[in-house]
Amino acid sequence: MTNIYNNKKIRVGIVGYGNLGKGVELSVSQNHDIALVGVFTRRNPKTIKTLFKSTKVFSIDDADAMKNEIDVMILCGGSATDLLQQSIDFAKNFNIIDSFDTHAKIPHHFSAVNKIALSSGHIAIISVGWDPGLFSLNRLYAESILPFGATYTFWGDGVSQGHSDAIRRIDGVEDAVQYTIPIQEAIDTIRSGEMPLLSAKQKHRRVCFVVAEEAFDKDEIKDKIVNMPDYFIDYDTKVYFISKEELHEKHSKMKHGGFVLRSGFTGQNNNTKHIYEFSLKLESNPEFTASVLTAYARAAFKLRLEGAKGAKTVYDIAPSYIYPGSNSKLRKEFL
Amino acid sequence: MTNIYNNKKIRVGIVGYGNLGKGVELSVSQNHDIALVGVFTRRNPKTIKTLFKSTKVFSIDDADAMKNEIDVMILCGGSATDLLQQSIDFAKNFNIIDSFDTHAKIPHHFSAVNKIALSSGHIAIISVGWDPGLFSLNRLYAESILPFGATYTFWGDGVSQGHSDAIRRIDGVEDAVQYTIPIQEAIDTIRSGEMPLLSAKQKHRRVCFVVAEEAFDKDEIKDKIVNMPDYFIDYDTKVYFISKEELHEKHSKMKHGGFVLRSGFTGQNNNTKHIYEFSLKLESNPEFTASVLTAYARAAFKLRLEGAKGAKTVYDIAPSYIYPGSNSKLRKEFL
Numbered sequence: 303m304t305n306i307y308n309n310k311k312i313r314v315g316i317v318g319y320g321n322l323g324k325g326v327e328l329s330v331s332q333n334h335d336i337a338l339v340g341v342f343t344r345r346n347p348k349t350i351k352t353l354f355k356s357t358k359v360f361s362i363d364d365a366d367a368m369k370n371e372i373d374v375m376i377l378c379g380g381s382a383t384d385l386l387q388q389s390i391d392f393a394k395n396f397n398i399i400d401s402f403d404t405h406a407k408i409p410h411h412f413s414a415v416n417k418i419a420l421s422s423g424h425i426a427i428i429s430v431g432w433d434p435g436l437f438s439l440n441r442l443y444a445e446s447i448l449p450f451g452a453t454y455t456f457w458g459d460g461v462s463q464g465h466s467d468a469i470r471r472i473d474g475v476e477d478a479v480q481y482t483i484p485i486q487e488a489i490d491t492i493r494s495g496e497m498p499l500l501s502a503k504q505k506h507r508r509v510c511f512v513v514a515e516e517a518f519d520k521d522e523i524k525d526k527i528v529n530m531p532d533y534f535i536d537y538d539t540k541v542y543f544i545s546k547e548e549l550h551e552k553h554s555k556m557k558h559g560g561f562v563l564r565s566g567f568t569g570q571n572n573n574t575k576h577i578y579e580f581s582l583k584l585e586s587n588p589e590f591t592a593s594v595l596t597a598y599a600r601a602a603f604k605l606r607l608e609g610a611k612g613a614k615t616v617y618d619i620a621p622s623y624i625y626p627g628s629n630s631k632l633r634k635e636f637l
Numbered sequence: 638m639t640n641i642y643n644n645k646k647i648r649v650g651i652v653g654y655g656n657l658g659k660g661v662e663l664s665v666s667q668n669h670d671i672a673l674v675g676v677f678t679r680r681n682p683k684t685i686k687t688l689f690k691s692t693k694v695f696s697i698d699d700a701d702a703m704k705n706e707i708d709v710m711i712l713c714g715g716s717a718t719d720l721l722q723q724s725i726d727f728a729k730n731f732n733i734i735d736s737f738d739t740h741a742k743i744p745h746h747f748s749a750v751n752k753i754a755l756s757s758g759h760i761a762i763i764s765v766g767w768d769p770g771l772f773s774l775n776r777l778y779a780e781s782i783l784p785f786g787a788t789y790t791f792w793g794d795g796v797s798q799g800h801s802d803a804i805r806r807i808d809g810v811e812d813a814v815q816y817t818i819p820i821q822e823a824i825d826t827i828r829s830g831e832m833p834l835l836s837a838k839q840k841h842r843r844v845c846f847v848v849a850e851e852a853f854d855k856d857e858i859k860d861k862i863v864n865m866p867d868y869f870i871d872y873d874t875k876v877y878f879i880s881k882e883e884l885h886e887k888h889s890k891m892k893h894g895g896f897v898l899r900s901g902f903t904g905q906n907n908n909t910k911h912i913y914e915f916s917l918k919l920e921s922n923p924e925f926t927a928s929v930l931t932a933y934a935r936a937a938f939k940l941r942l943e944g945a946k947g948a949k950t951v952y953d954i955a956p957s958y959i960y961p962g963s964n965s966k967l968r969k970e971f972l
Contacts, residue, residue: 332784409969438972446932446959449667568924576925577918585910589903597781617957624781634744637773
């Protein structure tokens with residue numbers, strides 16, 4: 303096929319084959335200027351069953367030897383355990399994209415990856431996805447354009463992996479799924495042009511579906527959940543005990559989404575109201591996040607072609623870089 | 638004040654002092670890293686009453702002599718009559734921003750301005766605002782991330798200047814205001830995850846408030862409106878005849894807004910649905926558009942500091958350029 307990179311496809315690899323890695327495998331198949339070289343796993347490659355039969359699986363230990371066959375490595379590990387180390391390791395030999403989403407540690411992660419990528423001559427785009435990612439972009443656009451006002455981010459309704467994990471760590475909990483649900487009244491108030499001060503409880507509520515082990519007291523588990531510091535104590539939390547079967551049947555989907563809203567003001571007396579709103583409603587959080595990663599893999603490739611290097615975030619990437627066509631087509635058809 | 642440009646403020650000028658120019662005057666006052674040098678007008682400067690007493694007014698003929706005092710000239714003329722020529726003229730001596738919004742002529746305008754800006758060593762960001770502008774960005778982000786799907790743009794409800802002007806050109810019409818109103822059912826259908834094929838009539842309806850001259854037949858005027866090719870014939874159009882006083886009293890606000898929606902699909906059988914939505918609800922179209930222009934004036938200044946030149950659009954500008962703070966602050970507080 304013809305594209306703007308001298309008729310070549312962008313060759314990507316996937317590191318880690320969980321839900322996110324599978325999402326990238328699917329996403330690459332939708333992008334005709336991108337080709338998947340293979341999946342790199344810490345497990346025994348022979349035990350991995352990929353979604354597409356044609357997808358090759360390699361040991362993660364063989365990745366470095368294939369550095370000349372891969373333009374961008376898409377890292378699909380978790381923020382808690384994998385990415386802080388993997389992004390640094392892979393940026394030595396590859397252009398990389400990661401979805402590092404521990405907000406408080408982003409500055410540290412950026413510096414660490416930047417140092418390696420600058421010295422190895424690669425591009426490393428970190429914290430790509432929808433939050434951090436598209437939501438971050440909208441917070442920036444909204445506030446830069448309307449400096450007077452207030453920005454609100456709401457998540458859900460959708461499953462919070464962190465909160466579900468926190469419940470699972472309680473003694474007597476066999477499994478659990480936690481939904482974060484935005485408070486509709488709060489969103490409506492902001493949409494009407496108000497700038498309310500909202501507590502955590504006024505923005506989101508939490509609903510937990512828990513599978514308890516027989517021998518444990520449910521009231522005690524419930525108490526531990528609703529009073530858990532950081533995670534639940536500041537929210538209205540509902541806890542439902544259900545069977546393992548029901549949990550798998552009804553709560554294994556990975557839908558998510560949310561809103562970024564800015565209520566802003568202009569005018570001589572700052573009395574002209576504007577509402578800026580961005581929202582996502584996603585049936586699959588990992589499949590959508592993977593689609594954002596794939597689009598930014600294209601940007602990493604284009605940036606590297608131009609000689610850029612070092613760590614980047616979505617803020618540093620001109621939007622045209624994620625588009626598969628030419629800039630003149632873009633101006634003609636999208637502007 | 639301290640900022641990232643060596644403690645200097647960005648010095649901007651405004652060319653043209655209509656609603657948009659006034660909006661920029663207001664917007665600059667909200668941005669502490671930007672200073673307004675003055676307004677440049679084709680009228681006699683002595684006849685101009687600015688919103689702020691401190692705003693200086695100059696003749697447009699004196700602009701070139703002040704080229705060393707202005708970092709970015711913000712062009713606030715109209716697309717139909719002014720910008721095709723003014724952007725070229727001013728790009729000879731200034732970095733410029735314009736809001737050129739005649740979609741079909743953007744490629745031509747880009748080339749013409751690019752040629753001048755490259756040879757004069759300036760930055761010229763064209764077609765800045767919300768559509769073209771923020772809506773264009775969202776069409777790009779949505780489609781690049783979700784290549785399978787359909788994107789829809791809805792405008793309104795708000796006043797269309799072009800349609801109002803078209804009515805005013807009819808014999809016997811003294812004044813008129815035309816509202817473009819999106820069809821709620823169409824938006825709801827897309828939000829539910831459908832990808833309907835929508836005709837013009839199924840996306841928007843048009844409501845016209847018309848002041849007719851005594852001597853003319855209202856039914857005839859109405860016929861001419863609803864059957865006007867390009868503007869009205871493909872839509873459900875309602876026409877109301879009202880008095881001059883009522884038009885001024887009830888229909889002189891310049892509210893506008895709209896939606897960009899993408900219904901996209903991922904997954905092995907493309908059966909995972911995602912809804913991407915961006916919307917604006919603006920009490921003043923010119924004040925908001927002006928706020929976008931001011932933010933991109935900052936980007937023009939930063940780009941020029943780095944040595945960039947030539948014509949650009951919002952697609953070519955990394956988001957961080959419109960932000961007044963440092964990139965590390967941005968990563969820490971917004972990502």
